[in-house]
Amino acid sequence: MSENRRYDVIVAGAGHNGLTAAAYLARAALKVVVVEKNDWIGGAAVSRSLHEGWTYSNCSYVCSLLRREVARDLDLPKYGLQVIPYEGGGSFTRGGDYFAYYSDHNALRREMARHSPRDADAYHRYSQAIMRQCRFIRPFLLRDAPDPASIRPRDLGELGYLVKKAWGLGKRELGETLRFWTMSIGDLLDEHFENDLIKAHLAGSGIIGTGLGVYSPGTAYVLLHHYMGDIDGGIGAWGFARGGMGAISAAIAAALKDHGGTIHTGSGVSEILTRDGRVTGVALEDGTEFHAPVVASNMDVKRTFLKHVAPNALPDEFRRAVERFKIRGSSAKLNIALDRFPAFPAAPDHASFIRGDMHVSESLWELERAYDDWKVGRWSERPYIDMLIPSQIDPTMAPAGAHMMTVFVQYAPYDLEVGGIRSGENWTEDQRKAMAETVLGQIEVACPDIRDRILHMEVRSPLELENEVGLTEGNIFQGELTFDQLFFNRPLPGYSQYDSPIRGLYLCGSSAHPGGGVMGAPGANAARTILRREASGKKLRGYAA
Amino acid sequence: MSRFDAIVIGAGINGLAAAATLARAGKSVCVLEQAAAPGGMATLRLDDGPELAPLLWNLSPVVLKAFNIDPATLGLGAPLPAVALDPGGAHIVLRGGWATSLSGETHADGPAFQRLHGQLVTYGALLRRLAEAPPPGGGTLLSQPGLAQLLRLSRLGLDLKRMGKPEMRRFLQVLLSNAYDLILDEMPDGPLAGLLAADAVRGNATGPRSPGSVFTLIYRMGHGGEVRRPEGGMPNLIRRLDEALQKTGCTIRTGTPVARIILEDDRVTGVETKGGEIIEAPRVLSSLGPKSVLGLTGAEAFDIEAARRIRHLRTRGTVAKVNLRLTAPRVPGLPDDLSAARLVYAPSADYVEAAFTPSKYGSLSEAPVIEATCVAAPDGRPWLSANVQYAPADLDGGWDDAACDRLRQITLDTLARALPDLPGAVEELQVIPPTRIAAETGAAGGHWHHAELALDQIFALRPGNGMGRYAMGPRGLYLCGASTHPGGDVMGLAGRNAAAAVLEGWV
């Protein structure tokens, strides 16, 4: 065994969380290697050029949740990360109207009043309510989730912190918070607003990436999950990473390398090696072995334990629990190279909201029906689409005058139903094309000339997300964001602190608390846990000290 | 003009329980009921049909204690078997969580079902601790009620700990999740899974895939998960409670609807009946939901936020009652010993979810979930009393005769899939849509629980933030019905808890 394949920590998977964990660990003077099955890095935070001259943010496509602590700790701006906020968004209707969600609050107010004067007012109270919830939840993102069944001082301490924060809300606000966490985005919006189009526009964030409908309890929390980010203190603001989402991964990777870490691409983990209940390293698909007392897996919990750990190395109950983990694919993606800017005939001239996220859903019930389609194994007849043209702002994405469009699609099942059989295998080329047709039909509501503008199109069903990125069933959050899989239940009760039954084996991906989104929090938290538990006695630089 | 310590509006089980609890504490109580007899929704009968709720799941011994009734003397009968009807005729019989075929062989998924059933019953017992007291939040930490609450919560914590770490964690994991996944993680989809899924959503406007349906499933299992039919039916049970209550000296006046609650300087002073009579009391407990109470006081008695919460309380009933008059004393296609069983038509969990889907949009389920049981009638031609779900209160086009006819047909067709000889043995069908239930009983939306049992409408948030401790609005005004914690289901705890909360703050 050659000495240069011995490491302090091996990180399996070069997604943004794996890279983040690795960079934190390397920064603490540990010898770290990241192994990645693809020839490129980034996982779902990736930019690739599939059509010459155009860069796609192939999977994730906008950024807000990246913790500013992570950006600062790893000095990401130094490595080229630039996040540019984008301007609002809008929803188009089949009747030729639109709702523009301007970032300018006066314009937004007038626009809302155009649809409902009452809702324009109600939006004030609504957004304050959301902000209050964000304020409450944000401190928990970079803290460990306590195990309520444990009486270790750390867990009791974290539990105490939670109780203190909850108590601090006061009786009434605590009640509102509990309600907010347990209700559906549909019910929440119905309480505040009367206009269907406004409600539909605001509801999108409650269902993106989930196997839930707008009227499923718990979706208000999912909305929060999308709102709790910020850009330069603009809470809830979203933006583009210059150069596509891959720029985030690239910057983290550069930080990692700067701290002496290495990245090994082109061959994925075939097995996580263990001996006597302790991890010893990983064997790669090409036969290479890396050895380390600590392995952090950026893969989701199912993939990590069901595909890459020998079954006899795990307690049966744990395996059962992993098998029960819910990780349902519900999203698809279209990435489109456009020869020039498509027309949005319904939008006013020079509309700024075209530079934001655009949708074509008109009511909560339409969104709920989209979910009903998914439940029975079909992509939605009228899917919710989240559509952006980042090349309007980011000059690096497409040749001058040409454009790149990213279209996120909710819902598309992983286990597509064909002839009564539900399976990921059913995603044939024809099925993907048929889905793309459905989505293009939706895009046409906003830009009727879209088909004439297409130079190249990448269509990603949940199956491609699984095969390429490695997300089981193509679930973008590495696991549903439902109560049974959040906070101390994420990914599994008793294992919410990044650890596993195998000593030295940790999870550092979105399967772990606090969950998905290009946030970097699971990676950073996992690194902190690893440093605390495994690196005692070692000389640490900076972060964990 | 008469004076009491407290007035209870509504003589449903919760109103009676509230009155009994107060009366046992030595308070003078007057119960006012609009209908001709006590019993509320449980005993509601239309056109000589059977009572609306013939089965007992959750009657609380704590409540019976308030009535000073020994449960053993009540004639609650033996637990009924359940039959998970199978469209292919392979019906599954359930006795105490044990699943067999009609001929008595253990079902392949029987052990898995029993395990899950047992788990749910354990969880149910745990949650019952919470159900048997008002939600925390009354008084300060150091006051007597505050300490009592702390004690109760610590006991619950201790019980949790006693389950052992893995079970405790599992409980905290599944509590807020959806029944569909919980069930199908343990067994393949089929009539057994369907039965549990159906029980999880019964009475609610939710489907088994909606988070929160595990909670409602556990709710059903709160008192062991057994279903009984009281001897002499629900009216007999209510009669016993009524008698016990009368013994305490409590006044019960039926046929006395309340026109308004009288307020003076932000406190309750009594009620005025529709007959114009004034009855005085410094406390009024209402079994009606908060919206109806607001109608009795006027919105000006409440803060705007409270009124807003009341307005947004979700109370959409989804169950219609269909009573099928049979020509013969038993259900054709089932052995004699199962003629009194609880029959459930829900061939799979997916079926239940599919039944739910159209109801979201105000349509009838074309293939509904049905729970039915035979209720004997004096002439030997029993009623098959069926709960048909989903039949939403806000049906598109309204509940006109055509809609009722349609529901009759759907019910017959659906049952015929499992019991092909049934339609030939039915001579009459009564349909009671949720709107009719609402009109007859005052329960908003005709909802079984007066308000949706959803995660954001339970416990201290039931029926709304700031109303979880039964008091609402002006001093002396309380809720005591199913719209409050813990909810409905002929359990009586809501009423009993409300009275307990009233007594806590008695001055």
Next chain:
Amino acid sequence: MSIFADPKLGLVPGPVHDRLAEQSRAMAWYDWAGYIAPSVLDSVEFEYFALRNQASLFDISPMHKYRVTGPGAVAMLNRMVTRDIRKIAVGRVGYTLWCDEAGHVIDDGTLFRLGEDDWRLCCQEPMLSWLDDAAWGFDATITDESHTVAGFSLQGPTSFAILEAAGLALADLKPFAFATPEDGLLVSRTGFTGDLGYELWCDWDAALPLWDRIWKAGAHRGLRAIGYEAVDIARLEAGFLTAGVDFQPVHATERLHRGRTPFELGFGRMVDLGKGHFNGRRALLAARAAPRSRLLRLDIEGFKPARGALIYDRFNRELGHVTSGVWSPTAKRNIALAHVKMPQAEAHPARLWAEIYTHEEGRWTTRMARATPMKAPAFAPARARATPPARF
């Protein structure tokens, strides 16, 4: 695709923007509820003195205005606001506040009783959805008049004479009363300056001719169009509060405890706890005895405006902060409004200190100045109340 400015963004002109734009030399505008509103038209100093010495015309059309009508309007409004509005007679205007269920102030404003069951509410914050909530369960209709009714504030000693010259004889109009001298024109003797003054209300489309008519009538009486900075000085002299500055409307707070009760704002007299239930009454009954803070009018030594200053007691313990502070050119005092902690601030009210931050010639410094609570507003001239009013 090239990027042009989106014409839908930003501010929009009010009903008399053309006139204001003609007047504007300072080109200093601000955002008032989405409208282009003047901060200053030429100079604050002269605009202020026009207000106190002659007359001033200020466009208040961006105010939010709501009509509440119907047989349930009185009950609905009385449940919403803290004072007993049944005591406001038809033809009268009442100042009032309204609270959330916790007794924290949502906003303040004026209620015009246009008829037995016909009211207009004028306020700073958008209130349509709140009124909508408040009207649930009442037979009352809410109409948003914010963009259909325009208003000007004509304030100053010659304002009565100007109205007279404009053909509007309102000699008998008492403070807090209004009249409709002509169809489509409502004149109330109200204002935000503490001086003699009127507010004129008309249809949005009728605003321009009305402005011109007043303008013409004021030509020989020193009438001047002014911006908000001059109004701000005047309102502080009169001791009036501005929502969002001197108190945070509770619906616009993320930290709910930052809401303030009317008692804490010094408006206990505007709270009628005996009128029956109204929103927040139960919380206010409990909060009345123990206010957490108090809004004080302060007279601060020196002449450096104390805006943003922290308040300390004599032991140098921080007690609160100044929300608005200005040198009063008329009262010749340095006045301020400040929130101070209770009951600490009550212990030695005469010994408060303000830490004022000044920026002079590129350098920030602090100075401690004695701050003395004032019982009355700095400026409350008798001419403001005289009926009939004087002509100058």
